[in-house]
Amino acid sequence: MRNYFISLLLLIWVWTFGESKPNVLFISIDDLNDYISPLDNHPGIKTPNFDRLAKRSVTFANAHCAAPACHPSRVAVMTGVHPVRSGIYRNMFRAHGPRWRHESRVLEKAVVLSQHFRDHGYWAAGGGKIFHTLQWTPEDSQNDPDAWDEYRGDPLDPISGDWPRPESTKINQNKGFIGKRPLGNHYFGAAVIEQEDDTHGDHLVVDWAIERMEEKNDKPLFLAVGLFRPHIPFEVSQKWFDLYPMEKVQLPKYLKNDMEDARPHGRMGWHKWVTENKQWKHLMRGYLASISYVDHQVGRLLDALDSSGLKENTIVVLWTDHGFHIGEKENWEKFALWDQTTRVPLFIHAPGVSKDGVKTRQPVTLTDLYPTLCDLAGLPTPTQCSGVSLVSQLKNPDKKKKSLSLTSFQFWGDSAPSHAVSDNRYRLIRYPDGFEELYDLKKDSNEFQNLSKEPKFSKIKKRLSLGIPSKVAELVRVPLDSPYNIKPN
Secondary structure, X not given: OHHHHHHHHHHHHHHHHHHHOOEEEEEEEOOOOOOOOOOOOOOOOOOHHHHHHHHOOEEEOOEEOOOOOHHHHHHXXXXXXXXXXXXXXXXXXXXXXXOHHHHOHHHOOOOOHHHHHXXXXXXXXXXXXXXXXXXXXXXXXXXXXXXXXXXXOXXXXXXXXXXXXXXXXXXXXXXXXXXXXXXXXXXXXXXXXXXXXXXXOHHHHHHHHHHHHHOOOOOOEEEEEEEOOOOOOEEEOHHHHHOOOHHHOOOOOOOOOHHHHOOOOOOHHHHHHHHHOOOHHHHHHHHHHHHHHHHHHHHHXXXXXXXXXXXXXXXXXXXXXXXXXXXXXXXXXXXXXXXXXXXXXXXXXXXXXXXXXOEEOOOEEXXXXXXXXXXXXXXXXXXXXXXXXXXXXXXXXXXXXXXOEEEEEOOOOOOXXXXXXXXXXXXXXXXXXXXXXXXXXXXXXXXXXXXXXXXXHHHHHXXXXXXXXXXXXXXXXXXXXXXXXXXXX
């Protein structure tokens, strides 16, 4: 009889926990910048599902990655530890497993976000790109298989098999072009995938996620969905290219000699190749097509959530690992500290908490996500976390946030990291050689005019500089003795 009552109490606890704890739909998108309609609304952009999400969540219009590269940004989000503490500022390759635990001693025993929720009674499921991996590096993934109850496919090869290559990529990638194309194998390019969407790519990851939402489970669900597009190569089906006829494609606003008052980023060769070969509009078209493709996948996730019966008790978070340049400041991809590089789409819906349909310019760093989700789910926040909870901004989006955003990156050739901070209007970038850039994003959203040397902005610069830490971790290197290293062939 005693065992019967114990079992009954356990069943009641499981039922009560499952009913009271909110589910979490955690959507990560790769290389998506602020072109989407709820943010900068690039001319001609078609992202109806991001508009739809914005109406049912708080839009953090001044959110920034912790580092403008896939690996450090994703590790920072999933551990809550900022690069200034971990020392992981750049991408590091040839890892098969969570080598970041050996790259940084600070992260050796860090609890991954999904693991933390699993340890507190959640069913933690993941699919697609959550930790760093690439379409063309099947053995190279920094995912932690132990952080999940379930992962779609192989957690250490989560996406490479999903993406077919277009026929056009079988030809010499430099044929007919001036100079050598950046990267190899047409990875820096745009082309049509001949297969239908439902046979490949992020569509398959979303199919899997929909199945997880439809399953009955006696535990609350933490569901992480990692979408790879619009990461290069800009390869999606024809129907997405058709949304953007070439004659209607508009390039970003561009200032000749824009780099005269800015520190060079060392990647101008990419822009030189693009402009010499008249590929700018073609690549922009591919990027916009890829954005509309991923917008469609977001819509499928929202449709599934609405029909699953989980909508009323599910936190929805959508974030991007960093921003992206399509020729702004003569830069392509990321690896810089301007607003265009670091600003990310971030939407959060929390049932009964968030003031949905509202946009806020309060500064956010993506390391704020871990403590925010802990607060919303009633879980303790691990001491490892660097960020602060955003629950106050969810309840009152206009409430002033004391902390600034902080993005850090170590450029090649530098002996120390550079940092960028933002409040709700100004952005300060400081490099280790003492060079500074200050921009008024209200009057100059394209960051054309560096104000750092103008005396009337000295107080603003001094105030913002307080958000740049005086002591930071040194750049870590690849640990040669890690068992997660991929051994040379």
